Amino acid sequence: MSYDGHYANVYDQIFHQEDMARSTADFLGALMPEHSAKALELGIGTGRVALRLAAKGHPIVGVDASQGMLDVLQEKLTEFDTSAVEVHLGDMATWEPLGEEKFELVYSVLGSIACLPTLDQQRAALIRACANVADEGHLVIESYNPPPLLRVFDQVPSFEARAEYPHAAAQLHSLGKLDDNRLSVTLDHTWSDGGGDRNFLEQVHLIDPHIISSIVQENGLELSGLYGDWSRSPYDEFTTAMFVAAFKRTHT
Ligand SMILES: C[S@@+](CC[C@H](N)C(=O)[O-])C[C@H]1O[C@@H](n2cnc3c(N)ncnc32)[C@H](O)[C@@H]1O
Secondary structure, eight states, X not given: OOSTTHHHHHHHHHTOOHXXXXXXXXXXXXXXXXXXXXXXXXXXXXXXXXXXXXXXXXXXXXXXXXXXXXXXXXXXXXHTXXXXXXXXXXXXXXXOOSTTOOEEEEEEOTTGGGGSSSHHHHHHHHHHHHHTEEEEEEEEEEEEOHHHHHHHHHHOSEEEEXXXXXXXXXXXXEEEEEOTTSSEEEEEEEEEETTEEEEEEEEEEOOOHHHHHHHHHHTTOEEEEEESSTXXXXXXXXXXXEEEEEEEOOOO
């Protein structure tokens, strides 16, 4: 599924929480003490995190497969007249920077890795991500923790959620279903605001943090921390909703 169309248009309204984006950018910024250290975001989207990291003085290169999401980001870059964020339309499983450029930080947050539909594509993206990390550089991946989600589906075949967005005078209704392979969740969303109803599908392809960890470690980086959130709460297999896995390249 693509983030183009309705999803791109309402994405910033759905993920509007300042504190959530700030805690992500603070965690990532602390890994790059040097002001000019450069970062690569895989699945940059509308720049929710990248713009905050750029505001800390870090040049960012961002890759995203959705032109719709990049159009929203481009509008913000024009509005704030910033050249600190360089944007590329591409697939994180295959995208390569020009030349030999490496990054002090490569990151992919809010489950962008779970947008890739197969484990092979997720593995390819992680291998590429590792190859782009400079010596002493970091890789950080945030995604959905499979066990709690699977536990929900052990009890009900599908779930329905309704969230209110008073800042946008809107409501998001979501219907979630687990595919037979127990690896993918399909979310059928309806965003309702004064302009009517907008439908969009989202697919989440679950990947366990320990699988990510073994792929990344096979590719030369060491696990520096596995957390349950951006405040570094300990990861718990059964209660962590989104995990944060941080890695470091200590030698080539
Ligand atoms: C949940 S959004 C996260 C966006 C942004 N990182 C944030 O934190 O708000 C997932 C993003 O990954 C992008 N994406 C999905 N598949 C991709 C792929 N194969 N390569 C690059 N980006 C992809 C989507 O277009 C979307 O912008």
